Amino acid sequence: MEKNEHWTDCSKNPISTEAMQVVKTTLDGSYKGPIFDLMGFWQNSMKDKVVLDIGVVEHDMSFINREGWRHKIFKELAAKIVGVDILPEPIKKLNEEGYDIRLCDATSDADLKERFDIVFIGDVIEHVGNPVGLLKFAARHLNEGGKVIATTPCPFWWRNILLMTKDSTYIGNVDHVCWVTPVNALELAHRAGVNMRSYYTIETEANSIVKKMVHGMVRSKFGRTELFSWAYAYVFTKEN
Numbered sequence: 001m002e003k004n005e006h007w008t009d010c011s012k013n014p015i016s017t018e019a020m021q022v023v024k025t026t027l028d029g030s031y032k033g034p035i036f037d038l039m040g041f042w043q044n045s046m047k048d049k050v051v052l053d054i055g056v057v058e059h060d061m062s063f064i065n066r067e068g069w070r071h072k073i074f075k076e077l078a079a080k081i082v083g084v085d086i087l088p089e090p091i092k093k094l095n096e097e098g099y100d101i102r103l104c105d106a107t108s109d110a111d112l113k114e115r116f117d118i119v120f121i122g123d124v125i126e127h128v129g130n131p132v133g134l135l136k137f138a139a140r141h142l143n144e145g146g147k148v149i150a151t152t153p154c155p156f157w158w159r160n161i162l163l164m165t166k167d168s169t170y171i172g173n174v175d176h177v178c179w180v181t182p183v184n185a186l187e188l189a190h191r192a193g194v195n196m197r198s199y200y201t202i203e204t205e206a207n208s209i210v211k212k213m214v215h216g217m218v219r220s221k222f223g224r225t226e227l228f229s230w231a232y233a234y235v236f237t238k239e240n
Contacts, residue, residue: 046078
């Protein structure tokens with residue numbers, strides 16, 4: 001895929017109509033629709049691939065024992081999988097259980113000396129102080145033709161908006177340092193020297209007649225909206 005056009009190609013003013021139109025055109029072309037079946041998305045992305053999973057522990061060991069722990073799911077799908085995290089004790093325990101987890105700062109200039117078909121960054125980018133370094137690390141470890149997949153929460157999900165109104169300001173996960181919306185992901189990709197190839201919204205389908213009616217009314221009025229998107233999935237590749 002060709003490199004995304006950058007807004008500075010037409011303007012030096014990031015709030016100009018010209019700059020915003022370039023970004024809107026790029027995002028419209030990059031959006032590939034909603035993901036309702038997340039397991040199906042993982043299967044299509046990870047099946048029989050060589051995978052690097054960044055941030056496998058997901059905070060602490062209690063997450064590892066959950067049925068939906070992603071790294072275990074990916075291990076069952078992938079031909080080979082390596083994990084990376086910065087928590088020494090959980091890494092030691094996981095390696096004793098037969099996993100291959102490396103102690104490494106994934107925002108650093110480190111090189112694992114291995115290359116992967118997929119580098120997965122699951123709900124990590126919103127936690128780190130150097131998201132550009134994180135994307136550079138991920139891209140450094142790609143095979144030719146490989147992909148970086150990064151998921152991150154959506155700030156515009158209706159539940160987040162309700163929490164904001166309830167508490168006067170949104171609090172949520174207090175370890176987050178930022179949101180990464182599509183416009184932010186596009187700019188981070190440019191600064192990291194990678195290409196944002198595509199992105200998806202991760203959504204849950206309305207499970208009642210009332211919710212379906214509400215979803216339908218909102219979409220009929222506003223068109224495509226992220227009010228029902230609880231997360232994003234971004235796909236990055238090395239620039240051509």
